[in-house]
Amino acid sequence: MTLDPITLTVIQSGLQQVCDEMDLSFSRAAFSPVIAEANDRSDGIYSAEDGSLIAQGSQGLPVFVGVMQYSTATLIRMIEEGKVVAPKPGDIYIVNDPYLGGTHLMDVRFAMPVWRNGETLELELTPKRTDEPLPEGGYHTVYRIGIVGGLAFEPATSMVGPVEAFTGGVERTWSIITGSLSGLWNMVIGNISSCNLSGPIGIAQTSGAMASQGGQSFITFIAVLSTAVGLLNLFPVPVLDGGHLVFHAWEAVSGKPPSDRALNVLMSIGLILILSLMTFALTNDLFCP
Structure with missing residues (x-):
């Protein structure tokens, strides 16, 4: 499929925004300052075909985004082989095996499948x-x-x-x-x-x-x-x-x-x-x- 530069930029920016919102939600929900303040985490969107990286958040550590695609690829293969139950809408997979694309035992990876039931969606945008x-x-x-x-x-504020x-x-x-x-x-x-x-x-x-x-x-x-x-x-x-x-x-x-x-x-x-x-x-x- 060939995309013109404008359409490609719109899609890329939209996916980037999704990842940034995941980053922000992750940071706000974290109890540990290691995650909330040191940004010892990352988020991304990965392909359902081979687990390759599609988009990543601008915050966090890139090393996790890089290794996460191996966890996603392994998870996809195990689902296809029947070793892991196929997902249903809303299911989330949790992985902490370092041999499946991690760096050490404390790493925990979350994978949530997103799909459109094979339906191709066409969206029409009218610039204002x-x-x-x-x-x-x-x-x-x-x-x-x-x-x-x-x-x-969060922007800094001050009292006047x-x-x-x-x-x-x-x-x-x-x-x-x-x-x-x-x-x-x-x-x-x-x-x-x-x-x-x-x-x-x-x-x-x-x-x-x-x-x-x-x-x-x-x-x-x-x-x-x-x-x-x-x-x-x-x-x-x-x-x-x-x-x-x-x-x-x-x-x-x-x-x-x-x-x-x-x-x-x-x-x-x-x-x-x-x-x-x-x-x-x-x-x-x-x-x-």
């Missing part, structure tokens, strides 16, 4: 257009299929004082506001796709994705969403708080509030604008790739 901001300003368009790498370690936390919060809020305004303006003038405007379905999907990544990612997303919604609410559109501020400003300048007729007309226009925006965002959720 993403307009990403540039450090120097502006945007550039890229197409992504949604596969990203994860961290094989109230002054530094307040300053950082103000800077982050200002960054969200300027980024939101820049994105809206570039959508209006056509520099970026209007599909960047998401509705309730897109927000719910993103919220679920952030929640699956942990509490910190979810809280950060809620903060960004709240800031963006608060900014939208301050737009000078009737029925929004920004529209009411405009009415109060008019009353302060003219000395009298707008007439009831003018208020009714402006409120109706504002409501139509908001409903149109919501319909447009919902359409993006349903039809944008």
Whole structure:
């Protein structure tokens, strides 16, 4: 079978990510610091035909990955010869015989068969257009299929004082506001796709994705969403708080509030604008790739 470089890279990165996640789970579940901190272990994916190595984790000791393929090859041969019971879904083989591909008696190898019952699966990927901001300003368009790498370690964190936390919060809020305004303006003038405007379905999907990544990612997303919604609410559109501020400003300048007729007309226009925006965002959720 011949694969083009892009397909090969996608498959290779996916298998590498699986191994890295096994590495991380192994390390977190370990009671011994020899395994959890010294990385005295390894993980890999091996061929069901001859036990040869297909992919390995980026953490751990490579020597174990190298010898594990001999354990896997021996296990496959013993299953074919009937010396070992054939696996069923969910079965895991445990091997600690150094003559079957180990380094010493303390080594324990786990092998879990994975198969698709001989069925060939065809997956179709549709790249999604993403307009990403540039450090120097502006945007550039890229197409992504949604596969990203994860961290094989926990990022270091540190406590900050109230002054530094307040300053950082103000800077982050200002960054969200300027980024939101820049994105809206570039959508209006056509520099970026209007599909960047998401509705309730897109927000719910993103919220679920952030929640699956942990509490910190979810809280950060809620903060960004709240800031963006608060900014939208301050737009000078009737029925929004920004529209009411405009009415109060008019009353302060003219000395009298707008007439009831003018208020009714402006409120109706504002409501139509908001409903149109919501319909447009919902359409993006349903039809944008």
